[in-house]
Amino acid sequence: MSALVNAIVMLGMLVVVPAGLRLTGQQDLNRIRRLWPLFAVPGAVALWLPRGPAATALACCYALGAVLLALHAPRRAARGRDLDPAGIALLTALATPAVAATALVAERSGHELFGFDLGILA
Template identity: 55%
Template sequence: MLTVVRIVVMVGMLLVVPMGLRLVGGLAPAARWWPVAAAPAAVGLWLPRGPVAVVTTAGYAVAAALLAAVAARRLLRRGVSPREIAVATALTGPLVAATALVAERAGHELFGFELPVLVLTVAHFHMAGFAAALVAGLAGRAAAGRAGDAAALTVPAGIALVFAGFFVGEWVELAGATVLTAGMWLVGVLTWRQLRPAGGDRLTRALLGVSAVVLAATMVLALSWALGEATGLPHPSLAWMAATHGVGNALGFAVCGMFGIARLRAEPL
């Protein structure tokens, strides 16, 4: 399982975040230098836990902290709106991921969480924390009105509830998974109905179509897992979730979605 999760994390650090940053106004320079911090951290994922692994991931944590500072400054400058909340959530996600990564590489059970849980947190906050929130903001812009605002708000709200559930308990995590699933399904619908038709060629439409369909399927798995954890009902194992939900979200949703949106050549958020 850990091998699959590490590969998902590498996809997030090296592909998804740089692609996503190019879709945010004023962050094209950050997209260009992001791999400078991400590449050593990707290597550090595979090193034995200890000081060397911590050093290789520390630069990534610094870069993520700077990105979170940009998010706060942007929110203060532009004001609070559904779209800006989604963008701020996306730009803050890598900091949560990087904090968990450094702690895991140090062998430190941050806030009492076991090390495998920290690795899963790193993956989650690249794909849901960054990619899903950013696409929610983009979909919200494409579909002006209540549906767009709902997409831009429910994904960050679901992410926040899932995060709170780590500390409070499985029922809060289930509530978060429910809200997040509803938001992600709405993002999928808007991607299919609003973003995909805007594609000027078959490849762009295919990428956005795959992103929307995969998202619908993978979030069923996420909801079933959270429901099983809270109620004791049968549910997929973490290894199965990593191989299906994790890989599907990384490659099918995030990578295809980011490539497709980039090909739309839309105005940056």
């Protein structure tokens, strides 16, 4: 993975996600926003390590945080909140880091995912 791609992905993990959570103004997202660095920092470190068990373990930490974030989406939708276009965008934003985390875990462990090779996953 190139240094530029790593830097862009890190920016998303460490800055964009928490900034987006803050911009929502939703009180129920404050806890995951405060905890987010505990998940994002290991994920960011995983980007710079060679593929293998250590990188995979750190990527799994990020995946755990991404799943916790994604779990907010069905709860919000079940309450009938966020069903307008802006709300649907928020629900999508809550879930997409889990997709990225799945790809990161697969790539850092050296496994293709859904037919995508490691270069694409990276």
